[in-house]
Amino acid sequence: MDEEAKIPQATAKRLPLYYRFINNLYLQGKMRVSSKELSDAVKVDSATIRRDFSYFGALGKKGYGYNVEHLVSFFRKTLDQDETTEVALIGVGNLGTAFLNYNFMKNNNTKIVVAFDADKERVGQEVGGVPIEHIDDLEERMGNVSVAILTVPSQAAQGITDRLIGQGVSGILNFTPARITVPSDVRVHHIDLSVELQSLAYFLKHYPL
Ligand code: ATP
Known part of the structure; x- marks a missing residue:
């Protein structure tokens, strides 16, 4: 736990991304990976990768790169990959149905x-x-x-959240546009798909690449 507490949040958020790629390399029998290869694959610049990896105690060697096996075992431990996290989904509408049909276990x-x-x-x-x-x-x-996905209409979001918290849920992935209020020991990640799409369209229009 102490080890993990030292990892900055921005780095922690990139962990699953790294894990997915490194685990594929591991399954293919690759022994090492350079920060350039990693950078191209996960689209994170190599300076950031080097900084992130230094938190994992993985210091790449010049001309060698990173040891894949070491990284995989670190990521597994840190991401609790050996333990399945059970999730509840609330609201089986269009979005909720898609999530139920999507095989999260794949990755x-x-x-x-x-x-x-x-x-x-x-x-x-x-x-x-x-x-x-x-x-x-x-x-x-x-x-x-302990984790719940909210795909109900906005007006139902807070009431259901309160009940989930009453049951000891500590993490909520909120797909409703509603901003929900939770105690400080409950983590909410908010994903509003229509806002994300709108913002992408806005950036394309005003800040073309
Ligand atoms: P989506 O927004 O996911 O595309 P939808 O448009 O099919 O879904 P919504 O009205 O957004 O439908 O409702 C999503 C789902 O949440 C529906 O299946 C609905 O029956 C369900 N729902 C509505 N109110 C509640 C509630 N209070 N508790 C649990 N489920 C609810």
């Missing part, structure tokens, strides 16, 4: 194990192998899940 060890919806028609069905429960049964059916 990392997170797995949606249960979904909730208010629509009685959906309850009792399975999507992508995940059972859909009624939102009224959240407390009863959530189990020990």
Whole structure:
């Protein structure tokens, strides 16, 4: 834990990206990788990569690069790749359905194990192998899940968030446009797809590459 606490947040966010690429190299039997190769593959400049990797205790050698096996075992440990994180999804609409059908396990060890919806028609069905429960049964059916994905309409977001926190959820991936309020020990990552798309279009128009 102490080791991880020293890694800056910006570096920690790039970890899964590095892990995915390095793990592929590892599976292909590659022993080493240069920061240039890494930089081209993950689109992060090599100075940043060198700085990030110094936090991992991985100091590349000139003319050799980084030891792939060392990096893979570090990333596995740090990202808890050996342990599956179970996730709940709330709101099985268009977006929620897509997430249930998407195989997250392909690239990392997170797995949606249960979904909730208010629509009685959906309850009792399975999507992508995940059972859909009624939102009224959240407390009863959530189990020990500590991470939740919110794909409900905005107006339902805060009420559901409060209930999730009551159940001990400590991380929420919020896809609703609503800004949700949580206690300081709960982490929220907010992804508003329409804002992201709008902002991309804006940048293309005003700051062409
Ligand atoms: P999306 O926004 O994901 O494309 P959609 O347009 O199909 O979805 P929305 O109205 O956004 O539908 O609702 C998303 C899902 O959330 C629906 O399946 C809806 O039944 C469900 N839902 C709505 N209110 C609640 C609630 N209070 N608790 C749980 N689920 C809810």
